[in-house]
Amino acid sequence: MLCFRVIFWGIVLIVWAIPGFFLVGIIGRLGGFRPGSKPGPVGKVFGWFGIVFLGGMMLGVCVVAGLIDWGISSFVAGLPEHPPNGPPFFEHQPQGDQHPSLQQRPSPRAIPPEWVDAKMEKVFLSDLQEFGIRVGWGSFGKRGDLGYDVFQNRRIVVNGQPSPNGISMHPPAFGFSTVKYRLNRAYKLFIGDAALTDVENPGFRPQTPAQFCVLGDNQLLWRSLQLDRAAAAEWCRINVEGVDILELQVHCPGGHSHVRAVWLEPHLLK
Incomplete structure (x- = not known):
């Protein structure tokens, strides 16, 4: 400058x-x-x-x-600033930095019909202590914070609606972002919407489609479709009974410009 x-x-x-x-x-x-x-x-x-x-x-x-x-x-x-040790905005990282979860087939567990969401206790992931964080842009965001600025806006917004309990985990280029939570086998359901923010405009497209994964004790429980435009979202409701470590991942097999990956109101029920 x-x-x-x-x-x-x-x-x-x-x-x-x-x-x-x-x-x-x-x-x-x-x-x-x-x-x-x-x-x-x-x-x-x-x-x-x-x-x-x-x-x-x-x-x-x-x-x-x-x-x-x-x-x-x-x-x-x-404009958003890249972290001191992170990649510049259009820099590509070497290929091959992918988690084995992309090669696994999801093994979802059946959800008993007697588990009624409205009758269960809700705990947002934003209220739990996260660990094992890895992001490719800015910082990990929670409680609706993006973790970086987009035209002086730092809030998670999808389809014009804010997500006060949302989390943000922008992936690196040719790699994946991740965050883990220790559940101590105390919860039964994980629910949330995997999405891409539309803080710029609803038709904006990321440089590379993003794919979200949910793992329980290193076992793939759920994988989204490839989300390739801003405001794209996919609902997730899975059985996590008996899971000790819950891990959320966002995979980006190419350049990571504008791959603004978020989870909308992710929470656990018990």
Whole structure:
């Protein structure tokens, strides 16, 4: 950004310095001033007029250039920053960083009909202590926080609706993001919507489709379709009875630009 400003203001000064000297000379000539002669009353008037006119023009150009500089700086400041050790926005990581869960076949467990959601106790994942976190952009977000800025917005929004208990886990390029929770075999159901935020616009498409996975004690319990557009979502309701470690993953087999993966209101029932 500093390099851009130096170049930008250097161009502004050069563009106006060169024609400025010619303009002063032309105004002096019109006033009858010649090199080696003393200016008369008319020459003095034209001389002062030239100085004031040129000064006003340069001041106006500097104001306009300053506004352009401020606008570009504000736009750049609003872009999300990659983490110190994370990949730049369009950088690809080496292939092969995929979890075996993509090769597994989901083995969902049957849900007993007597398990009625409305009669069970609800606990949001945002209220539990997470561990084993890995994301490819920004930071892990919980309680509706994206974990990074998108046009100065940090909240999880899908189809125009906020998710106050949502979690965010932007995957890395050619890899996967992950977060784990210790359930201590105390819960029966996991429910939530795997989705991509539409904070930019509903038709926005990520660089690569994302695929969500849910594992219980390293066993694949559920896998989503490939979500390939903003606001795309898929509901998940699975049996986690007897599970000690619950793991959520988001896989990105290509570039990760705009793969804004989130879980909407993910919670457990017991």
